[in-house]
Amino acid sequence: MSEVVNHHPVHEAHHEELGFLRKYVFSTDHKVIGIQYGLTALVFLLFGFSLIMLLRWQLAYPGKPVIWLGKILGENFMPGGIMLPEFYNMLGAMHGTIMVFLGIVPLAVGAFGNYVMPLQIGAPDMAFPKINAASYWFYFVGGVVMLYSFFVPGGPAQGGWTSYTPLADIAPVGQTWWLVGMVFLITSSLLGSINFIVTIVQMRTKGLSFWRLPVFVWAQFVTAFLLLLAFPPLEAAAVLQLMDRLAGTSFFLPSGLVVSGQMIPNTGGGSPLLWQHLFWFLAHPEVYVLILPGMGIVAEVIANNTRKPLWGYKTIVFSILFIGGMSFTVWAHHMFMTGMGTTMSTFFQTTTMIISIPSVIILTSLLLSLWGASIRFTTPMLFAIAFLPMFAIGGLTGLPLGLTTSDIHLHDTWYVIGHFHYVVAPGTIFALFAGIYYWYPKVTGRMLNSVLGKIHFWLSLVFMNGVFLPMLIQGMAGMNRRYYDPTATPWGKAMQPFMEFISWSAWLLAISQIPFVINFFWSMWKGRKVTSDNPWDATTLEWSAPTPPPHGNFPTPPEVYREPYEYSVPGKEKDFSPQFIKEA
Amino acid sequence: MEIPYSVKANPVTGIPNGKFGIWLFLASEVMLFGALFSSYVLLRVGADVWPHGRDVGLSIPLATLNTMVLIASSVTMVMAWASLKMDQFKKFRLYLGLTILLAFGFLVVKYFEYTAKFHHEIYPSTSTFFAIYFTLTGLHGLHVIGGIIVNSYLWGPGAKVWRSEPDRFANRIEYAGLYWHFVDLVWIFLFPVLYLL
Numbered sequence: 209m210s211e212v213v214n215h216h217p218v219h220e221a222h223h224e225e226l227g228f229l230r231k232y233v234f235s236t237d238h239k240v241i242g243i244q245y246g247l248t249a250l251v252f253l254l255f256g257f258s259l260i261m262l263l264r265w266q267l268a269y270p271g272k273p274v275i276w277l278g279k280i281l282g283e284n285f286m287p288g289g290i291m292l293p294e295f296y297n298m299l300g301a302m303h304g305t306i307m308v309f310l311g312i313v314p315l316a317v318g319a320f321g322n323y324v325m326p327l328q329i330g331a332p333d334m335a336f337p338k339i340n341a342a343s344y345w346f347y348f349v350g351g352v353v354m355l356y357s358f359f360v361p362g363g364p365a366q367g368g369w370t371s372y373t374p375l376a377d378i379a380p381v382g383q384t385w386w387l388v389g390m391v392f393l394i395t396s397s398l399l400g401s402i403n404f405i406v407t408i409v410q411m412r413t414k415g416l417s418f419w420r421l422p423v424f425v426w427a428q429f430v431t432a433f434l435l436l437l438a439f440p441p442l443e444a445a446a447v448l449q450l451m452d453r454l455a456g457t458s459f460f461l462p463s464g465l466v467v468s469g470q471m472i473p474n475t476g477g478g479s480p481l482l483w484q485h486l487f488w489f490l491a492h493p494e495v496y497v498l499i500l501p502g503m504g505i506v507a508e509v510i511a512n513n514t515r516k517p518l519w520g521y522k523t524i525v526f527s528i529l530f531i532g533g534m535s536f537t538v539w540a541h542h543m544f545m546t547g548m549g550t551t552m553s554t555f556f557q558t559t560t561m562i563i564s565i566p567s568v569i570i571l572t573s574l575l576l577s578l579w580g581a582s583i584r585f586t587t588p589m590l591f592a593i594a595f596l597p598m599f600a601i602g603g604l605t606g607l608p609l610g611l612t613t614s615d616i617h618l619h620d621t622w623y624v625i626g627h628f629h630y631v632v633a634p635g636t637i638f639a640l641f642a643g644i645y646y647w648y649p650k651v652t653g654r655m656l657n658s659v660l661g662k663i664h665f666w667l668s669l670v671f672m673n674g675v676f677l678p679m680l681i682q683g684m685a686g687m688n689r690r691y692y693d694p695t696a697t698p699w700g701k702a703m704q705p706f707m708e709f710i711s712w713s714a715w716l717l718a719i720s721q722i723p724f725v726i727n728f729f730w731s732m733w734k735g736r737k738v739t740s741d742n743p744w745d746a747t748t749l750e751w752s753a754p755t756p757p758p759h760g761n762f763p764t765p766p767e768v769y770r771e772p773y774e775y776s777v778p779g780k781e782k783d784f785s786p787q788f789i790k791e792a
Numbered sequence: 793m794e795i796p797y798s799v800k801a802n803p804v805t806g807i808p809n810g811k812f813g814i815w816l817f818l819a820s821e822v823m824l825f826g827a828l829f830s831s832y833v834l835l836r837v838g839a840d841v842w843p844h845g846r847d848v849g850l851s852i853p854l855a856t857l858n859t860m861v862l863i864a865s866s867v868t869m870v871m872a873w874a875s876l877k878m879d880q881f882k883k884f885r886l887y888l889g890l891t892i893l894l895a896f897g898f899l900v901v902k903y904f905e906y907t908a909k910f911h912h913e914i915y916p917s918t919s920t921f922f923a924i925y926f927t928l929t930g931l932h933g934l935h936v937i938g939g940i941i942v943n944s945y946l947w948g949p950g951a952k953v954w955r956s957e958p959d960r961f962a963n964r965i966e967y968a969g970l971y972w973h974f975v976d977l978v979w980i981f982l983f984p985v986l987y988l989l
Contacts, residue, residue: 437823475918
């Protein structure tokens with residue numbers, strides 16, 4: 209990295225040499241913390257993916273032993289190579305938890321937000337660098353706790369990523385570790401979100417008014433508010449569930465609960481629905497935490513590669529703001545089938561239909577941005593373009609779930625899994641890949657290889673759809689989710705070829721990530737060096753910083769002269785007018 | 793490298809970074825306690841019978857005393873900050889010290905209340921009322937302990953900053969004060985909800 213030629217000489221005045229530990233491990237520099245978040249999150253993404261690939265074996269070939277896996281995982285999980293039902297549940301629960309809380313959010317917010325946002329607003333660092341570092345370490349400890357829970361008696365949490373009560377209240381000790389891990393992760397995102405909001409409001413550089421902010425910064429801004437306000441209720445819920453598990457209270461246990469023919473000794477009087485309300489009060493805004501940063505990345509990449517301004521910048525921003533506020537009023541559409549009453553259902557059905565409008569507006573604006581453009585089909589752009597139809601499928605398949613009548617049929621089927629994976633997997637994860645390919649040269653000073661990148665993209669696109677499209681059909685045909693043995697029912701047996709097809713697609717999807725992994729490490733040392741600080745001819749501030757940016761980011765604080773996406777301005781010599789260059 | 797507006801106010805927003813940060817933190821705290829109060833309401837509405845705190849052994853006189861103690865500590869906290877603003881460091885030490893002592897006083901009273909319950913074999917598992925009572929007051933107690941730790945640090949080793957950067961130190965006292973008033977405010981809600989209603 210150090211070989212890269214800096215076009216702006218760094219002023220040595222404030223420069224102090226830090227030791228290895230202070231510089232790369234316990235750093236307070238937002239860029240190092242961003243990289244730490246990114247690498248840790250990528251490892252967790254891979255781990256979470258491995259869990260589900262294991263689970264897919266049981267679904268494709270129920271009860272068929274895998275002797276060598278049985279030897280590795282032992283008698284508690286796969287005796288004789290046959291997956292125990294409990295282990296099946298653990299894989300599902302931990303896959304969801306790890307992907308959402310340890311993979312995608314830390315990558316979208318912790319990594320991209322931390323690295324790119326301060327650069328895009330022209331700030332030297334985050335407002336509270338030490339708190340920023342603490343945020344990463346809370347996340348790290350939370351991750352270690354989650355991994356450790358695989359080794360406690362009875363294994364990790366097995367109540368789904370939603371940890372529904374009363375099941376989770378009476379689950380083995382792994383559930384307690386899950387709750388402890390969640391408290392660490394919540395603390396991490398709390399510290400991070402305070403930092404993000406203060407930084408964006410207080411530390412924008414000269415000339416950078418709110419209406420000149422890139423869409424990515426707006427997305428991070430709203431996301432931070434969601435994390436700040438939606439996570440504490442889950443923390444409250446975690447505290448209550450910990451009390452249920454450790455102090456013998458019954459916040460979530462109804463009176464007279466009988467499990468396996470035994471009365472539960474707790475006093476009762478609690479409400480299982482209370483957990484669902486508290487959980488989804490977080491978890492629905494969490495959906496937008498997953499998708500908004502992705503939309504922000506896609507907006508950056510699309511503007512840059514269409515070489516023209518985004519269509520409807522202000523419309524996109526207002527939609528993001530509206531989504532942010534509205535996302536706090538839709539949570540109970542996850543609970544239509546709980547018997548909470550038709551008045552409640554009608555209210556939440558209405559709000560759910562309303563919140564779909566701004567999402568469609570954003571998607572339409574991004575789609576219209578392509579109109580009449582001479583598109584550069586770079587690797588990040590391929591991922592960004594694919595994001596549009598993939599997220600569209602994910603979003604539109606959500607509508608029948610948000611309507612109470614059609615939800616009766618689709619609830620708790622594979623359709624639900626297909627729906628939200630379309631949003632998060634080929635949706636958000638594609639956006640995150642776009643971001644990695646787009647900002648990699650700023651971070652390392654070298655480009656990612658585009659041949660490997662395109663192989664990675666096309667294979668991923670094909671197999672992502674191979675995994676999730678059949679799920680929608682399975683669900684509509686009535687196949688329930690979370691069944692340990694899908695062949696136990698006659699209709700399940702008839703649909704078993706689907707299960708095999710999905711499993712093979714998932715395993716091939718894993719193989720399709722190999723070009724990415726090779727590319728990621730190979731390019732770090734051998735990739736083509738960038739010849740300028742602005743290799744994509746982009747307009748936003750991060751490209752004015754030296755490559756890679758030094759501690760403090762900018763040799764002199766940059767000044768902003770125009771709006772973020774002034775591409776192909778008529779009469780100009782070049783097809784891009786950066787925010788940071790003053791022109792007559 | 794210098795972080796802009798870490799001591800001086802941003803001319804647009806009119807506040808330094810730290811003050812904005814502490815208000816955001818308090819917003820998240822409102823959501824935390826708000827969720828717990830909402831849970832209380834839901835459990836109470838859903839229950840067949842719900843006791844009055846005074847009928848099941850909660851002591852209103854002790855709780856009233858504790859309310860007074862906390863309000864007094866809020867007053868001394870403001871006095872501490874005001875003393876700094878008037879450049880009277882010794883008075884500041886006195887008032888912040890009083891704040892810490894009053895916080896300890898609150899915890900001592902709380903300790904007697906808790907042990908009295910345990911003597912009568914009343915635990916969180918006794919009933920849903922006591923479950924929410926111990927959870928809410930326990931979490932509030934943790935916040936009081938957090939305040940004591942922060943204030944003690946600022947009274948002791950943290951006070952060195954006063955000599956080198958008086959503005960930064962006064963800001964820190966102000967932020968600690970905002971947090972402390974919030975802890976008071978939570979109690980102002982807890983007292984009627986658990987003891988009186």
